[in-house]
Amino acid sequence: MKLGISAYGAYVPRYRIKVDEIAKVWGDDADDYKNGLMVTEKSVPDMDEDTATIAVEAARNAILRGADPKKIGAIYVGSESHPYAVKPTATIVAAAIGAPNRMTAADYEFACKAGTAAVQTCMGVVAAGIAETGMAIGADVSQGAPGDALEYTAAAGGAAFVISKENHIAVINHTCSFTTDTPDFWRREGADYPRHGGRFTGEPGYFKHVLSASKMMLEHQGTKPSDYAYAVFHQPNGKFPSRAAQTLGFTKEQIKPGLTCPKMGNTYSGASMVGLAATLDIAKPGDRIFVTSFGSGAGSDSFDITVTDRITEVQDKATKVWDYIRDAKYIDYATYAKHKGKINVDS
Amino acid sequence: MSVPRFWREIPARYNLIGTKCETCGTHYFPPRRLCPKCRRQGKIVEHQFKGTGEVVTYSTVYTPGESWIGSKPYTLAIIKLDEGPMMTSQVICEPSEVKIGMRVKRVFRKIGQDGEKGMIHYGTKFVPDKK
Numbered sequence: 001m002k003l004g005i006s007a008y009g010a011y012v013p014r015y016r017i018k019v020d021e022i023a024k025v026w027g028d029d030a031d032d033y034k035n036g037l038m039v040t041e042k043s044v045p046d047m048d049e050d051t052a053t054i055a056v057e058a059a060r061n062a063i064l065r066g067a068d069p070k071k072i073g074a075i076y077v078g079s080e081s082h083p084y085a086v087k088p089t090a091t092i093v094a095a096a097i098g099a100p101n102r103m104t105a106a107d108y109e110f111a112c113k114a115g116t117a118a119v120q121t122c123m124g125v126v127a128a129g130i131a132e133t134g135m136a137i138g139a140d141v142s143q144g145a146p147g148d149a150l151e152y153t154a155a156a157g158g159a160a161f162v163i164s165k166e167n168h169i170a171v172i173n174h175t176c177s178f179t180t181d182t183p184d185f186w187r188r189e190g191a192d193y194p195r196h197g198g199r200f201t202g203e204p205g206y207f208k209h210v211l212s213a214s215k216m217m218l219e220h221q222g223t224k225p226s227d228y229a230y231a232v233f234h235q236p237n238g239k240f241p242s243r244a245a246q247t248l249g250f251t252k253e254q255i256k257p258g259l260t261c262p263k264m265g266n267t268y269s270g271a272s273m274v275g276l277a278a279t280l281d282i283a284k285p286g287d288r289i290f291v292t293s294f295g296s297g298a299g300s301d302s303f304d305i306t307v308t309d310r311i312t313e314v315q316d317k318a319t320k321v322w323d324y325i326r327d328a329k330y331i332d333y334a335t336y337a338k339h340k341g342k343i344n345v346d347s
Numbered sequence: 348m349s350v351p352r353f354w355r356e357i358p359a360r361y362n363l364i365g366t367k368c369e370t371c372g373t374h375y376f377p378p379r380r381l382c383p384k385c386r387r388q389g390k391i392v393e394h395q396f397k398g399t400g401e402v403v404t405y406s407t408v409y410t411p412g413e414s415w416i417g418s419k420p421y422t423l424a425i426i427k428l429d430e431g432p433m434m435t436s437q438v439i440c441e442p443s444e445v446k447i448g449m450r451v452k453r454v455f456r457k458i459g460q461d462g463e464k465g466m467i468h469y470g471t472k473f474v475p476d477k478k
Contacts, residue, residue, distance in 0.1 A: 046439065046456070047417060047418050048418070048439075048456040048457040048458070048472070049456060049457070050457060050467075052467075052469060053454075053455050053456050053457060053469065056455040056469075057454065057455060060455070083467055084467070092469060095357055095358075095361050095362075096361045096362065096455055096469070098362060098395075338417055343417075345416060345417055
């Protein structure tokens with residue numbers, strides 16, 4: 001039995017703020033951040049956008065690419081910024097895409113890899129015959145405290161993938177994960193912004209997990225980086241995925257289509273999934289795609305994917321990731337602060 | 348808005364579910380349970396609107412109520428859906444972009460909330476349809 005992706009969709013809000021604009025407010029050297037993080041700008045949600053609206057727009061794009069909402073038997077939404085602490089985002093998505101009531105749904109949380117954990121759960125429920133198809137979404141309106149290094153990258157966006165046994169646009173050949181208890185990044189209940197271990201988020205956090213899961217995948221599959229047309233790694237900035245790719249032996253060309261972070265920032269639970277969506281937007285039948293996510297706390301999910309002939313039928317049916325990225329409207333820091341609720345209005 | 352009222356209107360707000368009279372072919376949004384043209388001869392069925400239409404007229408709001416102070420200026424428009432009915436909704440664009448006759452399409456957005464701790468109301472707004 002083969003499991004795979006039968007439809008996908010992504011969404012990126014239109015507003016952008018440049019790293020230069022944020023650096024100006026906090027007295028930082030913009031070039032330091034641009035070169036250090038390899039990020040020049042990030043997406044910002046509109047006043048009336050949140051994780052639920054982004055998840056719905058991504059899910060509706062998946063439906064435009066052929067997903068039948070009536071066949072969906074499971075919806076899981078991974079995010080660090082669910083609009084409610086108690087009350088699922090997944091049910092809002094289900095209602096907004098016209099999914100039937102005879103389905104299961106839940107929200108997921110595992111820092112930036114909650115979306116790929118949702119993909120694995122969908123693979124499980126579909127393989128077990130509990131659902132005919134399952135929809136996995138990773139979406140965030142990421143939080144970063146004013147003045148914190150995270151503020152340069154914390155962005156908004158998301159992607160949805162429909163997992164099924166048939167009608168594939170891409171087959172998932174294998175998935176495996178690497179998980180440890182590593183406190184590199186967290187947000188306590190009730191806290192507005194996450195805290196992190198600074199440089200500790202690098203080697204013991206991101207690199208240990210991304211490299212371990214990726215090496216495990218190559219070992220399980222008996223493959224080498226050159227067997228893949230493209231690779232996508234979780235992208236908290238532009239630098240980390242580039243370095244992980246280089247360490248493993250992937251080239252710059254392999255990660256280029258999915259490396260969206262430099263132009264739209266880190267969409268947390270959406271980051272690796274938006275990267276995969278951007279790669280599927282340009283992939284050709286037969287292309288093999290390597291994906292490894294990362295979620296602080298910490299863990300990585302790796303996927304080995306082969307694109308099928310049907311990809312060309314669906315690519316143009318919804319807005320592509322890089323088209324969303326190019327349709328940018330730049331705002332200043334004050335407007336950004338208002339959009340992100342960083343200005344208290346006494347009303 | 349009360350929780351039951353919002354809940355009852357979710358199909359119309361999220362997905363523009365209205366009704367259609369199969370006798371005379373007239374579409375209704377918000378949904379009507381009785382066709383005023385056909386009366387007892389009417390046969391009302393559920394209908395999901397495509398979510399595309401055009402701006403009939405609009406007004407840009409510069410002095411909103413307190414809960415909308417952060418959103419000003421915003422544009423409210425009467426939109427004629429392609430199936431016929433007209434509805435009032437926000438059109439998300441710069442005030443200078445909106446024009447009478449402009450094509451618009453639906454998007455899913457927050458349309459309000461019952462304070463910081465209450466329910467969030469989601470629903471349909473419109474954006475310029477660039478196709």
